[in-house]
Amino acid sequence: MKLFKIKDNAQEKKDSFADIEALTHRIADKTLEQLEREGVFVFPEFIGNSKDLTRDQIILQSVDDTYRSGNVMGFLGCSDERLIIESRFSSEEEDYFSEYLLNQVLDFPNIVDLKSDADQNNRLFNFLLFLFPYYLKTAMRKGLFKRYVRNRYNDGNVKGRIDIARHIKQNTPFIGNVAYSQREFSYDNSLTELVRHTIEFIKRKPYGGHLLVRAKDEVKLVVEATPTYELYDRQRVIEANKKNAIRHAYFREYLALQRLCLLILQHQKHQIGSGSRQIYGILFDGAWLWEEYVNSLIGDAFYHPMNKRGKGAQWLFAKNNGGNIGQIYPDFISRNNESRIIADAKYKPIGNIGNRDYLQVLAYMFRFDAKAGYYLYPEANGTDDLLLWMNKGSTYEANVTERDDVSVTKHGLKIPVDAQNYDAFVQQMKVNENEFLRAFDIG
Known part of the structure; x- marks a missing residue:
């Protein structure tokens, strides 16, 4: 197996990809949507609604004699060639930060990591299994499918x-x-039968019971709704779902669950990525994981509008004939309306936060009468906060001065990069999280 590893938000010389030339040729300058059509599983599933991860985003962009990676982490493969995209905080051997994000946001088992091993296909398959409870719970927020x-x-x-x-x-x-x-x-139809077959398949894994207990109520409902379940019907159910994909936009969560179940159940018959030309893999949106992780830290003090679920929408303007226009979803709006704070989660190095990022947060601050804005980003160097005061005046009139009442702050959470093991990494993260929260009087 030929394997190459890169980090997110990084640039590598094209010569470095020589060992995986065929795979690189298949994925370079292709959009997420194109890769998804060719068999790559993208998480989260509704990338069309994500402000940071869009369908036209390029995973490996050609820039002169280099390739540039973005906010995406995960695996890609073709034939015997593998590409692993780690977080930029990984060491040579381990990527504890990716593991930590997945554990905090999706409650993944701690056995998951992005390190290479002799059986990368099985590691990829485990990722699909570990995603199942999340997708099941998300879909069933709309009730059992009929x-x-x-x-x-x-x-x-x-x-x-x-x-x-x-x-x-x-x-x-x-x-x-x-x-x-x-x-x-x-309720007892081809889709719920597919979900039931997937549940029974996972139950037979050594860690299946531990995995399914995370969605035990949903699992119970599916089992009760499928009294006609028979193990020998599995292939017939798979074929029925392949021919009848969910099409109604209202049930898009069930479409994602259907696709995941098919990938899991078909893995045993023909391994993921079978065929010399097929691209396969799983990609995680680092920006989304980071935002949801930050919400787990500061959620008690901030509202968190969620554009992916259409919850907490805000509006910039009121129309003179009634109604609103200019829908926005700030990442975080402080619950304290006396000293309002707008915060924006950015999975970027501090030097890459600028231009449109500034304009976006300032617009949100103006809308909510906030005097303070924050960019919340991960960093490895323990950099002090960068406090930026807004200017007033004009260069045309030579009277530009800084204001003392409106500011934005780049506030980093330090990520350990030298931990000896995962437990040590977690302990250090807890210390750093407490330090991070002091800026908001949380903790």
Whole structure:
């Protein structure tokens, strides 16, 4: 196996990718949407609604004689070539920061990491399994999925279409029953059966019980809703779901769950990435993971509008004929409305925060009458906060001076890069988190 590792938000010479030339050729300058169509699994699933991760984002962008990576972490493969994109805080051997983010945000088991090993395909498959509880819980926020199914009966209570051939076969001589089928709106359909087969598949894994307990209520509902489940029906259920993907936009969460279940169940029949030309892999949006992780730290003191779920939408303007216009989703709005703070989570090095980032936060501050704004970013060097005072005046009038009442601050959370093991990394992170929270009087 030929393997190459890079870090997010980094540039590498094109010559460095010589060992994985075929894979690089297949993914370079391709958008997330293109890779997703070719079999790469992207998390979170609704990238079209993410302000940091969009469908036209390029994972490996060609810049002169280098390739530049973005905010995405994960695995990509083609044939016997593998590319691992680690966080920029990883060491040569371990990427504890990626593991920590996944554990804090998605409650992943601690056995997950991005280090290379002899069986990268199985590691990739484990990632898909570990994502299942999250996708199941997300989809079932809208309740159990119902769809029309055609059930076959053979009794005396005829309510649907009579099946002549089946009736003759089953009811000769006639004893009072009639073979018929009826179209019914049911929870027990091909999609819920697919989810049930995936649940039963995971149960057979050594860590399956521990994994499924994270969505035990949802698992219980699915099991109760699929009384016709039979193990030998698995291939038929898989084929039915491959032919009938969820199309209604309202059930887009179930479409993502359907796709994940198919990837998991088909892995055993033909390993992920089988075929010399197929691209496969799983990619995580580092910006989304970072934002959700920050929310777990400061959520008690800040509102957190979520554009991916359409919750907490704010509006810039009111129209003179009624209604609002200019929908926005600031990352964080402080609950303290006397001294309002606007905070923006940025999975970027401090030097890359600027230009449009400034304009965005200042617009939010103006909208909410906030005098203080914060950029919350991860960093490794223990850099002091960078406090920026807003200017007033104009260079045309030669009267530019700084204001003393409006400011934005680049406030970093230090990420350990020299921890001896994962437990030591977690302990140091807890210390650094407390230091990080002191800026907001939290902790």
